[in-house]
Amino acid sequence: MLSPMKGLILAAGRGTRLRPLTHTRPKPVIRVAGRPIIHYAVENLLQAGVEEIGVVVSPETEKDLRLALEAYPVRYILQEEPQGLAHAVGVARGFLGQSPFVLYLGDNLFQKGIRPFLEAFSEGVSAVIALVRVENPRQFGVAVLEGERIVRLVEKPKDPPSDLAVAGVYVFTPEILEVIQDLKPSARGEYEITDAIQGLIERGRKVVGVEVQGWWKDTGRPEDLLDANRLLLEELAPRLDGEVEESHLTGRVVVERGARVVGSRIIGPAYIGEGAVVEGAYIGPFTSLGPGARVVRAEVEYAILEDQAVVEDTPLRLQESILGVGAQVRGRNGLPRAHRLVLGDLSQVELA
Numbered sequence: 001m002l003s004p005m006k007g008l009i010l011a012a013g014r015g016t017r018l019r020p021l022t023h024t025r026p027k028p029v030i031r032v033a034g035r036p037i038i039h040y041a042v043e044n045l046l047q048a049g050v051e052e053i054g055v056v057v058s059p060e061t062e063k064d065l066r067l068a069l070e071a072y073p074v075r076y077i078l079q080e081e082p083q084g085l086a087h088a089v090g091v092a093r094g095f096l097g098q099s100p101f102v103l104y105l106g107d108n109l110f111q112k113g114i115r116p117f118l119e120a121f122s123e124g125v126s127a128v129i130a131l132v133r134v135e136n137p138r139q140f141g142v143a144v145l146e147g148e149r150i151v152r153l154v155e156k157p158k159d160p161p162s163d164l165a166v167a168g169v170y171v172f173t174p175e176i177l178e179v180i181q182d183l184k185p186s187a188r189g190e191y192e193i194t195d196a197i198q199g200l201i202e203r204g205r206k207v208v209g210v211e212v213q214g215w216w217k218d219t220g221r222p223e224d225l226l227d228a229n230r231l232l233l234e235e236l237a238p239r240l241d242g243e244v245e246e247s248h249l250t251g252r253v254v255v256e257r258g259a260r261v262v263g264s265r266i267i268g269p270a271y272i273g274e275g276a277v278v279e280g281a282y283i284g285p286f287t288s289l290g291p292g293a294r295v296v297r298a299e300v301e302y303a304i305l306e307d308q309a310v311v312e313d314t315p316l317r318l319q320e321s322i323l324g325v326g327a328q329v330r331g332r333n334g335l336p337r338a339h340r341l342v343l344g345d346l347s348q349v350e351l352a
């Protein structure tokens, strides 16, 4: 392995497929199993021995990312305009200098970390690309392999040449920056990292594909968030640091410091964040409550409640649901017997 290796996390995207959650906050700060998605990226880099980490942010995402990453000594690099992943890497050239680096898409989750990709980055290799077999390759960059070597890469092909999708971790020598400098925008008007890697291949460089071990998640859509939350909760180590009174907890449950669980039933795996309140409630499997969230006289299952979200006195169990920061779902008595809704743009409600 060449060294010193730097890490570059991309977190400037708009997260359009996750609206309305991403109207107000960037996707990488959304919590899964209690932690902002981007924490897992930083932790995976640190665990692989990559200590100098830069995060590419946009004017819209910078503030939230700085807040979410407060505890980590990372550098911030501003991408003024969303012009594609290769453009974001180009913007970071000052930070990257002449170091080899790991490029990590800030919304990707890897169960088993990223070490195998770094280990494959040996002498004579210009790039290592994490690959994963998928059923829907049209939604990804797609690779054609000959042995360990990638001989062709195409971004979101209509007619995929294989089922090997590009997952969001890449290891590069600084040569990729030269290719990016000469890159032309794609049909969708973006500078694609996939085209830059294809450029390396055309220069005759050795680009290696390494298949992802364990599960991998690109958290593009709401159902991906719920699934990522489920997968991470499956590995939860139970821990009760908060107050639990007259309640029955089964399976793997974390109750964080300052949280209160009273007169409730929780079936794990479930995560109850700092200062959250669960009262007279049922919390079912694969549920995460963010800091200060409240579930009172209500039932919630297979769900993510972000910070300060509230579910109170609801007549039916909430399932497969995501509530953003401060979102509230409350039942009401009295007349008229009607639903009363205040929903932001592109909100989604399904009434049973």
Ligand code: G1P
Pocket (backbone or CB within 6 Å): 085, 105, 108, 139, 140, 141, 142, 155, 156, 165, 166, 167, 168, 193, 194, 218, 220
């Ligand atoms: C990006 C890349 C794509 C890759 C995917 C993995 O696509 O362009 O090659 O397969 O990330 O998450 P995006 O999700 O930005 O559309």
